[in-house]
Amino acid sequence: METPYQNHIDKADFDFVYEPAEDSFLLIDALEKDLEYLQLRKPTFCLEVGSGSGVVITALGMALPKALCFSTDINLKACNMTKSTAIRNNVLLDSINMDLATGFVHHKFDVVIFNPPYVVTETNECGGCGIEASWAGGVKGREITDRLLHMIPKILTPNGTFYLLLIEDNIPLEVVQIMSTYNYKSETVITRKVRNEQQLVLKFYR
Amino acid sequence: MKLITHNMLTSKCLKGVLTGYPLAINATDVKVNEVDFNPDFIARIIPKLDWEVLWRAADSLGHSEGLPQVVESNYEANQEFLKTAHKVLLEVEVEEGYLTCPESGRQFPITKGIPNMLLTEAEVQ
Ligand SMILES: C[S@@+](CC[C@H](N)C(=O)[O-])C[C@H]1O[C@@H](n2cnc3c(N)ncnc32)[C@H](O)[C@@H]1O
Numbered sequence: 166m167e168t169p170y171q172n173h174i175d176k177a178d179f180d181f182v183y184e185p186a187e188d189s190f191l192l193i194d195a196l197e198k199d200l201e202y203l204q205l206r207k208p209t210f211c212l213e214v215g216s217g218s219g220v221v222i223t224a225l226g227m228a229l230p231k232a233l234c235f236s237t238d239i240n241l242k243a244c245n246m247t248k249s250t251a252i253r254n255n256v257l258l259d260s261i262n263m264d265l266a267t268g269f270v271h272h273k274f275d276v277v278i279f280n281p282p283y284v285v286t287e288t289n290e291c292g293g294c295g296i297e298a299s300w301a302g303g304v305k306g307r308e309i310t311d312r313l314l315h316m317i318p319k320i321l322t323p324n325g326t327f328y329l330l331l332i333e334d335n336i337p338l339e340v341v342q343i344m345s346t347y348n349y350k351s352e353t354v355i356t357r358k359v360r361n362e363q364q365l366v367l368k369f370y371r
Numbered sequence: 372m373k374l375i376t377h378n379m380l381t382s383k384c385l386k387g388v389l390t391g392y393p394l395a396i397n398a399t400d401v402k403v404n405e406v407d408f409n410p411d412f413i414a415r416i417i418p419k420l421d422w423e424v425l426w427r428a429a430d431s432l433g434h435s436e437g438l439p440q441v442v443e444s445n446y447e448a449n450q451e452f453l454k455t456a457h458k459v460l461l462e463v464e465v466e467e468g469y470l471t472c473p474e475s476g477r478q479f480p481i482t483k484g485i486p487n488m489l490l491t492e493a494e495v496q
Binding site: 207209210231233235239241244245248257259260261262263264267268269270273294 | 372373375376379380381382384392406409411412415416419461483484485486487488489490
């Protein structure tokens with residue numbers, strides 16, 4: 166998978182929007198590893214929740230030219246940046262300023278991806294809509310992620326796939342258990358140790 | 372905001388709102404951006420849409436010309452139809468304006484093509 170151009174972005178904007186980092190690229194690498202599976206399923210609509218700069222969904226859109234991409238972010242500046250990243254790389258995308266995927270009608274998306282705010286923090290640190298929302302994850306670093314987990318069965322099409330980046334502190338096994346109560350199977354697509362953080366990408370499907 | 376996106380948006384998260392669909396569109400700036408035409412892709416999208424909602428949205432923006440109110444049965448083979456659908460789904464863009472919840476009247480601004488669907492805590496179910 167190709168890395169999208171980012172030379173249209175003013176570096177100063179990364180004071181307000183999450184700058185692509187190892188986790189962003191791990192998610193791209195996971196999608197690349199799973200590209201054949203994705204191509205076989207011929208996704209029509211793909212959604213990235215919390216798209217930040219937009220590099221991940223744009224990379225996916227470049228790899229799946231027959232899909233239409235959507236992105237949400239709670240941070241308006243991130244929505245603007247995602248849109249410009251898609252345009253810069255000729256990817257068809259619509260960007261929406263939205264909490265997770267709360268404003269969509271049900272069962273539209275064949276692929277949903279999320280690199281959440283996963284850092285363990287106090288509960289009151291998470292839930293903002295500025296740069297702090299890109300990392301502050303509350304208890305277990307899972308407060309934002311868990312809210313999305315319960316929406317996934319309604320957001321995905323019946324054959325849809327959900328890719329989620331986590332770190333070990335998030336207790337991935339619990340996430341797998343939550344998703345299994347909704348009859349989702351899971352797989353670890355890729356793992357990587359970044360400094361002292363064990364990052365992984367899980368995939369959920371039925 | 373493209374009309375394909377409008378077809379998927381709802382305000383049902385608002386407290387007291389049942390379906391919140393479709394949202395009314397009020398546009399003060401609409402653009403038509405050229406997008407490569409891929410008939411197979413458009414044909415794949417059609418069955419995933421609420422066509423009536425698409426038609427009414429296009430009509431409210433003054434872009435329903437040539438767009439049938441009902442999809443005919445072998446639409447996949449009708450290039451002219453697919454081309455019109457392509458334009459309405461992917462090329463017409465609402466840059467500025469707002470969406471309105473059909474039940475509560477709550478407005479959601481669209482700025483630089485990006486709808487703001489955020490709700491305050493007090494507004495959520
Ligand atoms: C770790 S950053 C990832 C950004 C980008 N996807 C990447 O991989 O580089 C998490 C993103 O989620 C967004 N976010 C946090 N809470 C959110 C929520 N409730 N709804 C939508 N987006 C949210 C943040 O604004 C931020 O852009």
